Amino acid sequence: MGDALLVIPPAVLRNLSDKLYEKRKNAALEVEGIVKQLTSAGDHGKIKAVINLLVKEFAMSPQVNYRKGGLIGLAAATVGLTSDASQHLEQIVPPVLGSFTDQDTRVRYYACEALYNIAKVVRGDFIVFFNKIFDALCKLSADSDANVQSAAHLLDRLIKDIVTETDEFSIEEFIPLLRERMNVLNPYVRQFLVGWITVLDSVPDIDMLGFLPDFLDGLFNMLSDSSHEIRQQADSALSEFLQEIKNSPSVDYGRMAEILVQRAASGDEFTRLTAITWINEFVKLGGDQLLPYYADILGAILPCISDKEEKIRVVARETNEELQATKTDPAEGFDVGAILSVARSQLANKWEDTRIEALQWILTLLKRHRAEVLTFLSDIFEALLKKLSDPSDEVVLLVLDVHACIAQDAPYFRQLLVFLIHNFRMDNSLLEKRGALIIRRLCLLLDAEKVFRELSKILEGQADLDFASVMVQALNLILFTSTELSEMRNLLKQSLVTSTGSDLFLSLYASWCHSPMAIISLCLLVQAYQHASSVILSLVEEDMNIKFLVQLDKLVHLLETPVFAYLRLQLLESSRYTWLLKVLYGLLMLLPQQSQAFKILRTRLKTIPSSYSFNDDQFKWLSRMNSYSQYHDASQVFEEADMDEDSQRRINYTAMLQQFQQMQLQHRIFSKSKKQSSCCPTSSKKNFQRAEEERLSISTSEASRPSSRSSYRGQI
Structure with missing residues (x-):
């Protein structure tokens, strides 16, 4: 200090x-001199x-x-040092940088001016202080x-x-340092x-490209800045990097x-577009x-x-298609389970297109990596x-495609139909709104006969009898009205002629x-008219309630x-199909006269030519013929000489x-x-138990006879 004075x-x-x-300026010039x-004398001790x-x-x-004088003096001293300035930068630069945070605005201004003059002198030697200078300038940019x-x-321009x-x-x-500063929200700092x-x-x-992951997220964050200029600058930088x-x-x-995936879910539209473009x-x-x-x-892609x-x-x-087209193998690191997890989560997405693509992924994985998916x-x-x-119907159809693909294996086939019946039972609206669509699609994908056989087997032992009745009625309507089941209907029409038809x-x-009503319509389809007539006559004990009449x-x-x-x-040949006439008249007798169905059926019966009427003697004769054949109209027996003899004994x-x-x-x-339970809540449990015991006793006594399916076969 003394030497300096x-x-x-x-x-x-x-x-x-x-x-x-x-x-102050003139004094600084004196210090410079x-x-x-x-410096010329090489007296660095006094310079220090x-x-x-x-x-x-x-x-x-x-x-x-x-402080102002000190800053201008330090800059002047650096200028005076010229090429020797680098030896004294450790003394000169820190106090100048410290002044960047001074409370006085003029001091901060002179600090910038002083560092500018110092940098002009030392140039590259200045780089050792770069991070500190950058940090200081970062703060001053928002002064x-x-x-x-x-x-x-x-x-800043000089340092660059x-x-x-x-x-x-x-x-x-x-x-x-850059990574740390990228999270700052100030627009000036961002620029x-x-x-x-x-x-x-x-x-x-x-x-810089090698370190892009360190500051990429910060750049994406700037794409949603309120300043158009900042958004434009960030987008320009990202475009160059891409x-x-x-x-x-x-x-x-x-x-x-990882960064792009997060940004693809941004609430900012421009950010999402840029992220998806990068992912693509x-x-x-x-x-x-x-x-x-x-x-x-x-x-990230599916929601977008x-x-x-x-x-x-x-x-x-486009990106989704690229991903699906990529040939991958689990052995190479392709995680089937992780992909399935994502697809499953997107099934709950509120947008139809996303749900559809999620299902397409599951279907694609099933086709390519079936064993892993299962x-x-x-x-x-x-x-x-x-x-x-x-x-969405399209979603439901795709779900069925997936289920059908899974159900190619027998255990999964039954599991699917069991779950399906369970869902129909738990959600009545599903059966009403989508039952036909679901069953028809499965029949198309998995073979109609196979589907109906399995559904029938499941419903045969269904404990909820009301649901079983509703489900059978639904299946019956599908059987008779769906184009997908035309071959199955044709096979059933051969039930009295071929073993495959009768087995179905x-x-x-x-x-x-x-x-x-389902039984009657099924019998009419297979032309078991006498049996249909017997079924109708057995309905005398039925409660002719509104549900019964609706089905009729x-x-x-x-x-x-x-x-x-x-x-x-066939009604044109009533002499050959007298049991058919009896069935139709039996149905007519069950219908209320004021109903539209009664009028329709009566009108149909009136169209039969009067010359083809029948009498009781004909029915007596047909009854006698029953000892000869139980599988067909007796009048047809004599015209079906080439019929398989086994089929004559097949149906009991x-x-x-x-x-x-x-x-x-x-x-x-x-x-x-059920009625007792609703009327008497206090004793409902006991009533239900007694009813169940009675119903089970009937089932047990029935089971003591030959099994239901085998009991239909053999001699009468």
């Missing part, structure tokens, strides 16, 4: 702290003393004017004073020039940061993919690097398929079943017993459909009628117990 005149020191800028002389004096007595003084901001901008021309800059040391990223990326020797990625042989796709390019370029991230990428912005939807669909079946099966109630008839009969009404209308055209034509109608009557008795007991 000997070197610098007191008048210069006084002027250096003067409130007038001109005096003095330092030049000391001068700098120490300027720092402690001026730059760090509590007096504002002293409250416009003049300070302006001075900081001038200094120095960095681009030197090979001493360390990107590795700078990136942690400052994007500016530096762009400049550094333009330097050939600086590998182009570099396309031209680069090796990039860390994985780390960036990554899927095309990333190859095996992206395999571990496929599930995350798919989780239903985005409100068309551009996003287009890119998302190991995760328990994780997705319930979610798939729930989607059968989806409001018998497989349906036991469950069809849950509904009288439906049956009459069904008889007028094209499916029963052959039956209506007596046992079948007993089965039907037993089932209807169980239904009456079941209905009675």
Whole structure:
């Protein structure tokens, strides 16, 4: 300190702290001259003393004017040092940087000016302080004073020039600071940061692309800034980086993919579009690097398929197609379970298009990696079943495609139909709104005969008899009205002629017993008219309630459909089909005269030519013929000489009628117990138990006879 006072005149020191800028400036010029002389003399000891004096007595003084003088003095000393300045930067730069946070705006301004002059002198030697200078400039870029901001901008441009021309800059040391600052929300700071990223990326020797994952999220964050200029700058920087990625042989796709996945769910439309665009390019370029991230990428893509912005939807669909087209193998790291988990979660998405694509993924995985998918079946099966109630028909059809693909294996086939029946029982609206669609689709995909046989087997032992009746009625209507089941109907029409037809008839009969109208219509289809007549006559004990009459009404209308055209034509030969006439008249007798169905059926019967009327003697003769044949109208026996003889003994109608009557008795007991339960809540449990015991005793006694299906076969 003493050496400095000997070197610098007191008048210069006084002027250096003067409130007038001109005096401080002149004093600084004196200091510059003095330092030049000391530099020429090589007296670095006194130079250090001068700098120490300027720092402690001026730059760090509590007096504002002293601090101003100290800053201009340090800059002047650096200019005086010229090429030797680098030896004293450790003394000069820190106090100047410290002044950047001074409370006085003019001090901060002079700090910028001083550092600018220092940087001009030392150039590349300045880089050792880069991180500290960058941090200081980052803060000054958002300074409250416009003049300070302006001075900081001038200094910033100079520092950028120095960095681009030197090979001493360390990107590795700078990136942690940049990553930390990227989370700042101030618009001025953001502009400052994007500016530096762009400049550094333009330097050939600086590998900014290699460190892109460290600040990529920050750039994406700027895309939603309220300032159009900042959004534009960030987008420009990202576009440049994406182009570099396309031209680069090796990039860390994985780390960036994690960032892009998060940004694809941004609430900002422009951010989502940019993220999806990047993901699209990554899927095309990333190859095996992206395999571990496929599930995350798919989780980002699927919601965007239903985005409100068309551009996003287009890119998302293209990306999804790219992903599906990629040939992958679990052995190479493709995680089937993770992909399935994502697809399952998106089944709950509120948008139809996303749910559809999620199902397409499950279907694709089933076709490509069936064994692996089936190991995760328990994780997705319930979610798939729930989607059968989806409001979209297209979704439901795709769900059925998936189920059908799973059900190619026998255990899963039965499991599917058991779950389906359970869902129909638990959700009546599903059966009403989607029952026909679901059953028809499954019949198309899995073989109608196989589906109906299994459903019949399940319903045969259904404990909820009311539901069983409703379900059978639904299946019966589907059987008679669906084009997908035309071959099955044709096979049933051969029930009295071929063993395959009769076997199908018998497989349906036991469950069809849950509904009288279903049984009658089935018998009419297979042309077992005498048995249909017996069933009708056995209905005398039935409660002719509204449900019964509604089903009867439906049956009459069904008889007028094209499916029963052959039956209506048979009425032209009433002498051959007298049991058919008796069936139709039996139905007519059950209908109320005021009903529309009564009028329809009566009108149909009136169209039969009067010459084809029949009498009781004919029925007596037909009854006698019953000892010869139980499988067909007796009048047809003599014209079917080539009929398989085994088919004449195949169907035991007596046992079948007993089965039907037993089932209807169980239904009456079941209905009675339900009525008692609703009328007498306190004793409902006991009533229900007694009814169940009675119903079970009937089932047990029935079981003591030969099994239901075998009892239909053999001699009468």
